[in-house]
Amino acid sequence: MNVPSRTPIERVCPRRNKGADRPNPGGILDSRGDRDPRGEALLQSFPVDPDSESPVTRLLERWVEGDEAAGDELAPLVYEELKLLALGHMARRPGERTLQPTALVNEAWMRLMRAQGASFQSRNHFYALAARVMRSVLLDHARRKGSEKRGGHLGRVSVDLQAKAPTEHRALDILHVNDALERLTEMDAELGRLVELRFFGGLDMESAAAALGLSKRTAERRWTVASAWLQEELGES
Amino acid sequence: MDRDRSREPSDPALGLFEEALGIAEEDRDAWIDAHCGADRALATRVRRLLARAASGTDLPALADVVDLAEVF
Numbered sequence: 001m002n003v004p005s006r007t008p009i010e011r012v013c014p015r016r017n018k019g020a021d022r023p024n025p026g027g028i029l030d031s032r033g034d035r036d037p038r039g040e041a042l043l044q045s046f047p048v049d050p051d052s053e054s055p056v057t058r059l060l061e062r063w064v065e066g067d068e069a070a071g072d073e074l075a076p077l078v079y080e081e082l083k084l085l086a087l088g089h090m091a092r093r094p095g096e097r098t099l100q101p102t103a104l105v106n107e108a109w110m111r112l113m114r115a116q117g118a119s120f121q122s123r124n125h126f127y128a129l130a131a132r133v134m135r136s137v138l139l140d141h142a143r144r145k146g147s148e149k150r151g152g153h154l155g156r157v158s159v160d161l162q163a164k165a166p167t168e169h170r171a172l173d174i175l176h177v178n179d180a181l182e183r184l185t186e187m188d189a190e191l192g193r194l195v196e197l198r199f200f201g202g203l204d205m206e207s208a209a210a211a212l213g214l215s216k217r218t219a220e221r222r223w224t225v226a227s228a229w230l231q232e233e234l235g236e237s
Numbered sequence: 238m239d240r241d242r243s244r245e246p247s248d249p250a251l252g253l254f255e256e257a258l259g260i261a262e263e264d265r266d267a268w269i270d271a272h273c274g275a276d277r278a279l280a281t282r283v284r285r286l287l288a289r290a291a292s293g294t295d296l297p298a299l300a301d302v303v304d305l306a307e308v309f
Contacts, residue, residue: 086309099305134299141308174303187247199296225255227296228289229248232282 131201
């Protein structure tokens with residue numbers, strides 16, 4: 001599924017239909033907001049053979065070993081799962097604005113495990129891929145907003161960076177975060193992956209450490225390094 | 238120039254900063270001087286990163302800063 005003419009984001013997360021960005025587009029969710037035929041169809045497109053390892057598990061393992069095509073194959077499924085769950089959340093709690101990435105990623109994993117028999121051991125691989133997809137979705141969104149605004153503030157997804165001291169309140173821009181994260185990853189791939197897991201995937205320290213094969217203590221120290229470096233970078237932007 | 242350095246593919250302050258975290262606070266200044274030599278800009282940047290880490294500020298959680306439901 002690696003189509004060269006697509007941007008990396010489009011490759012990981014295919015273009016969505018116009019009008020499908022709002023809650024319950026086309027009535028695809030039921031009254032509980034948790035049914036999406038497209039999601040179910042994607043889940044079923046990875047048939048489970050009870051006598052062999054789940055195809056999802058195999059693809060996740062291949063991706064972690066460096067096979068990008070395996071990630072490309074799985075990313076649409078992960079994306080649809082995350083989107084389905086986000087829309088379901090909105091349908092059930094229309095007034096609630098805070099949607100936790102952790103909850104999305106965990107629930108997506110549970111659904112996948114149930115439907116596909118993905119092995120529990122591949123959970124951390126899934127978290128890593130889900131964090132990658134989440135990052136792509138946010139970048140795609142920020143860039144779309146940018147092109148819609150045409151020369152305005154470049155349509156960044158600007159957000160408040162809440163520091164402990166009220167005087168250090170400032171905006172955080174997803175595009176800037178991504179640029180800085182790319183530079184960090186060039187210097188230290190492990191730090192980059194840690195930030196992707198924690199910031200974009202919403203993983204707690206313990207899960208992120210497990211996903212990277214680090215002790216929690218090492219992950220904490222490395223997070224301190226990554227976080228301080230990124231804040232310096234973003235503060236200077 | 239600090240800013241230029243951080244835009245380079247490699248930022249020498251990053252590795253020094255991580256190493257310095259493992260040095261006892263009272264020995265850090267001497268350690269930084271010894272490792273940065275005459276490069277005052279590098280020493281300043283390492284100290285700034287250490288101060289940032291010591292301040293306890295952290296990157297925010299994504300859910301605190303972006304409405305994911307709107308994004309999807």
